[in-house]
Amino acid sequence: MTTGLDYDGLASVFRAAAANVRSGVDRLCELDCATGDGDHGVAMGRAMDALEKGIDQCSTTSIQTMLEGVAESVESIDAGSTGPLMGSLMEGIAESVGDATRIDTRLLATIFEAGLDELLVISKAKVGDKTMVDALIPAVEALKVAAAGGESVADALAKAADAAEAGAEKTKQFQARFGRARNLGERSIGHQDPGATSMAMFFRGMAEGAASRENS
Amino acid sequence: MTTGLDYDGLASVFRAAAANVRSGVDRLCELDCATGDGDHGVAMGRAMDALEKGIDQCSTTSIQTMLEGVAESVESIDAGSTGPLMGSLMEGIAESVGDATRIDTRLLATIFEAGLDELLVISKAKVGDKTMVDALIPAVEALKVAAAGGESVADALAKAADAAEAGAEKTKQFQARFGRARNLGERSIGHQDPGATSMAMFFRGMAEGAASRENS
Amino acid sequence: MPMKKFINAPENLTVELLEGFAEAYKKQVKLEGKTVVRATPKSDDKVALVTLGGAGHEPALSGCVGQGSLDASVVGDIFAAPGAPAVVAALEATKRDAGTLLIILNHAGDVLSGEKAFNKAVKAGINVQKILTHEDISAGKDAPLEDRRGLVGCVVLYKIAGAAAEAGKSLDEVVAIAERFNENMRTLIVGAVPATHPANGASLGELADDEMEVGMGQHGEGGGGVMKLASADETARIMLDKILNTMEVNSGDKLFVMINGCGATTLMEQCIVLRAVKNLLEAKGIELVRSMVGEFLTVQEMGGFQMCVAKMDDELIALFDAPCDTPAYTVK
Amino acid sequence: MPMKKFINAPENLTVELLEGFAEAYKKQVKLEGKTVVRATPKSDDKVALVTLGGAGHEPALSGCVGQGSLDASVVGDIFAAPGAPAVVAALEATKRDAGTLLIILNHAGDVLSGEKAFNKAVKAGINVQKILTHEDISAGKDAPLEDRRGLVGCVVLYKIAGAAAEAGKSLDEVVAIAERFNENMRTLIVGAVPATHPANGASLGELADDEMEVGMGQHGEGGGGVMKLASADETARIMLDKILNTMEVNSGDKLFVMINGCGATTLMEQCIVLRAVKNLLEAKGIELVRSMVGEFLTVQEMGGFQMCVAKMDDELIALFDAPCDTPAYTVK
Ligand SMILES: Nc1ncnc2c1ncn2[C@@H]1O[C@H](COP(=O)(O)OP(=O)(O)O)[C@@H](O)[C@H]1O
Ligand SMILES: Nc1ncnc2c1ncn2[C@@H]1O[C@H](COP(=O)(O)OP(=O)(O)O)[C@@H](O)[C@H]1O
Numbered sequence A, B: 001m002t003t004g005l006d007y008d009g010l011a012s013v014f015r016a017a018a019a020n021v022r023s024g025v026d027r028l029c030e031l032d033c034a035t036g037d038g039d040h041g042v043a044m045g046r047a048m049d050a051l052e053k054g055i056d057q058c059s060t061t062s063i064q065t066m067l068e069g070v071a072e073s074v075e076s077i078d079a080g081s082t083g084p085l086m087g088s089l090m091e092g093i094a095e096s097v098g099d100a101t102r103i104d105t106r107l108l109a110t111i112f113e114a115g116l117d118e119l120l121v122i123s124k125a126k127v128g129d130k131t132m133v134d135a136l137i138p139a140v141e142a143l144k145v146a147a148a149g150g151e152s153v154a155d156a157l158a159k160a161a162d163a164a165e166a167g168a169e170k171t172k173q174f175q176a177r178f179g180r181a182r183n184l185g186e187r188s189i190g191h192q193d194p195g196a197t198s199m200a201m202f203f204r205g206m207a208e209g210a211a212s213r214e215n216s
Numbered sequence C, D: 001m002p003m004k005k006f007i008n009a010p011e012n013l014t015v016e017l018l019e020g021f022a023e024a025y026k027k028q029v030k031l032e033g034k035t036v037v038r039a040t041p042k043s044d045d046k047v048a049l050v051t052l053g054g055a056g057h058e059p060a061l062s063g064c065v066g067q068g069s070l071d072a073s074v075v076g077d078i079f080a081a082p083g084a085p086a087v088v089a090a091l092e093a094t095k096r097d098a099g100t101l102l103i104i105l106n107h108a109g110d111v112l113s114g115e116k117a118f119n120k121a122v123k124a125g126i127n128v129q130k131i132l133t134h135e136d137i138s139a140g141k142d143a144p145l146e147d148r149r150g151l152v153g154c155v156v157l158y159k160i161a162g163a164a165a166e167a168g169k170s171l172d173e174v175v176a177i178a179e180r181f182n183e184n185m186r187t188l189i190v191g192a193v194p195a196t197h198p199a200n201g202a203s204l205g206e207l208a209d210d211e212m213e214v215g216m217g218q219h220g221e222g223g224g225g226v227m228k229l230a231s232a233d234e235t236a237r238i239m240l241d242k243i244l245n246t247m248e249v250n251s252g253d254k255l256f257v258m259i260n261g262c263g264a265t266t267l268m269e270q271c272i273v274l275r276a277v278k279n280l281l282e283a284k285g286i287e288l289v290r291s292m293v294g295e296f297l298t299v300q301e302m303g304g305f306q307m308c309v310a311k312m313d314d315e316l317i318a319l320f321d322a323p324c325d326t327p328a329y330t331v332k
């Protein structure tokens, strides 16, 4: 068992995340129909295309360069809220990764925490506001716990995905305070937030990618 | 039995014509829906309102003055084809009535023929073109025959109404060559022309008005 | 389905509309009875332009009143021509030595009222000439005049003739220019969703959910070819081909193209259609020298558009480019 | 029901629309990537105005680019804000000593992209200030900022700030004027017929055959009050009352009123509504000092309209009257 993800490992984990999100595009649009304008699946689909384009176009073997390219690419999509939010997440990750050539669980927790912080600069959402933050914060917490416990990247990501899914599930109870769903007020209660759902799918995809790498 | 219509007689005969046309406004709109833009009933309703307004506003007892007022009033309505056509008919009638104080069958035939001629200046339609002319020409012919035969105004108008109705009925077989229905081409065959129908109703109303006057 | 329009009593539609219209565009127009005239009249030594027609096509026809275009628009009722007396009154009011051009669109009621008014004005000694627009080619190139309706091209003709009048040209010159543009232009309408008559809620025309009609009349009178809905590019190609087939256009020629939304068809779609036309013309080596895109003559909330194409020469282009200031179109 | 729109492949909608738009209005605008800029740039000593937003609302927002209004409109995709990098690029391109005003409409995506771009531009040393339009009062007068969406009022704000910039005012002065108008304006939307999303045919919102919603969001997000369809006069009264309730307006005050058609609602109806507003204001002794009627910011073929009301002072009126030349609105 190798410790952590090298350049190729990180790329393949991200590609697995993209594939998993893409498999849910229709469901994400349906969720967004209920509380928003029905395009979150399209937006996340575009974000995932951009993510892979960033990886494809990277001509070095530097993780930092790849992540910077991914961040720029994701940020550039024309997709409403999703572009800036996912773009900021990737920017925070890219800016905090330094010159690492391998990402272990500790570094993984660090860069995702930096990504979360960068996202929160523009998001202003807190847990319970029915946004993607409801999935992202518990996922980052889970990564930190796993890092402290010395767990493998695959195990850490599996736990992060579990936490994100639980967080997404909980958004059903909340009233939306951000995005288009906000205008629905109490009518938003009962619906699961599309952004939290896609965030959970992103972590689940990463976890599966990491697991299949460890097992191969 | 008086011979012909005096000022009041002519006015009441026209009012009866107006009442009869108004009773068919919905049917006329329906006919116009099939081959035109569905407003012929509205247009004829307005023409009849204008006709009565012309009578109401006449402050003399001169038949000519009354008819001039009627012509001007009918002509002034904003009603597509119907305004100019019915306006011209009334203009021709007003211009040819001279200083008559009583209208006998002979004069009736003369003024309606003059009205027809004035209408044809702008109409350009011939019998068989599926227009109001298909009712008006036979009606005028019938008036002329009745005048030559020395018949009463009421009898003459009844025969004119019969002839106009027969003419209107025949328009079903024709293909429209004027008005909006023209663009339908062969698809116009089978539908009765709204303008011919309202013209027949106009004559039937006059005939009924004249009959009830003679019987009273 | 009940009509979903913001109106009051149907019998007041035209009057209320005109009052609101005159308020909205008071810098450019004012109301005299049911006739819309320029807020600031043109000087007497210039030819006046008068037109007539029903309401319900806003901004046309009255939206073309103003500096550099029409002097008066005589309004009837919804889709119904005004009576001749109002037209005569407008010709009396704009009467001048320079003369007046009466522009009539080829629709039954307009022609009947317009011709009648024209004859009376001539009898009354007014110096007036008339022109009939009839650019609809849905019935084919050689169809009798009665089948070639007057469509949105009048808007461009008003502008070009208006610029000629503003430049101080004589009545004969203005008529000649207007006639030249009139002969040069061709229009075709495609309809996809029928309009609702605002006074009675009746649907103007019928089309299945997957159908469109190329050559649909202005009010859904029909007479064109019903076909399956096509893409913007394909629809543009079908219509442009039909139009170019009736014109003599050669590589190097300069064309004006107008895409006029009928009501519900979006400016987005109109722009996509113009792009298609430009590409098609480019492939033929024909220059798209000027264009207009937008809602100039609508039929309530009808879905569809009119494509108007005209061969241009340098004089027509210069007149098209001249300044004008009307509710529907302003050139600085 | 299948979508009855004249489009091609949905994924090309925005690009094709922009190409056609740039062709149609080439005298006023040109395209740089997916950013619409002035055909003839403003001189460098004048403040530049930049905005951003999704497409599908034609002519807005890009229809406001031109002399006397915006310098650049950064376009996203249909109903979707552009990414921040394109906005940063536009701010780089218009960079000048006089400074740039970035105008952001209060919608989630626009705000996220706009703020992000603003922060990056500031970091990059660009002299830029920003303003957020948020005139929707459907959530009530004292609703939190997040609930007051940016609606059609931006079109007027662009024009007024644009006139101030054109007059050579400093960035601080332009910002102060724009902020004053921003605070003065209020908008309410009534929807009667939902739009169709042009890329996927989805219906944006739901309303029964006899219902309308006062305070409907720009894309049918809802949040207003659904009620029975009312007449033009009654709808105008309901909306004007709600708006005036959030303002301090006294007899003798001067109000600007805009009636903006959302797509399928006709200019006829818009004029009838303006007439109603004028009568209502007159009864209160309030002057309808300026108005705009037409389709400036649409939502595809949505039925309904936006009513935007703003208290005016002499300076704002003069700026409103100043010349401008844009696809959506031209003042001679
Ligand atoms: N301020 C915010 N902070 C965090 N997440 C947000 C915020 N605003 C919106 N979101 C997320 O974005 C999702 C909607 O994304 P999307 O549909 O792509 O954007 P849009 O609302 O512009 O159509 C919401 O479900 C929510 O999770
Ligand atoms: N040139 C014409 N000559 C005689 N009658 C005509 C002519 N054109 C139209 N009509 C008559 O007018 C009728 C339609 O009238 P109406 O519906 O009021 O006018 P519009 O066609 O302007 O809506 C037709 O049914 C036809 O009888």
Ligand SMILES: [Mg+2]
Residues within 6 Å of the ligand: A032, A036, A037, A038, A039, A040, A080, A180
């Ligand atoms: Mg969305």
Ligand SMILES: [Mg+2]
Residues within 6 Å of the ligand: B032, B036, B037, B038, B039, B040, B080
């Ligand atoms: Mg009719």
Ligand SMILES: [Mg+2]
Residues within 6 Å of the ligand: B037, B039, B079, B080, B081, C079, C080
């Ligand atoms: Mg009619």
Ligand SMILES: [Mg+2]
Residues within 6 Å of the ligand: A037, A039, A079, A080, A081, D079, D080
């Ligand atoms: Mg969106």
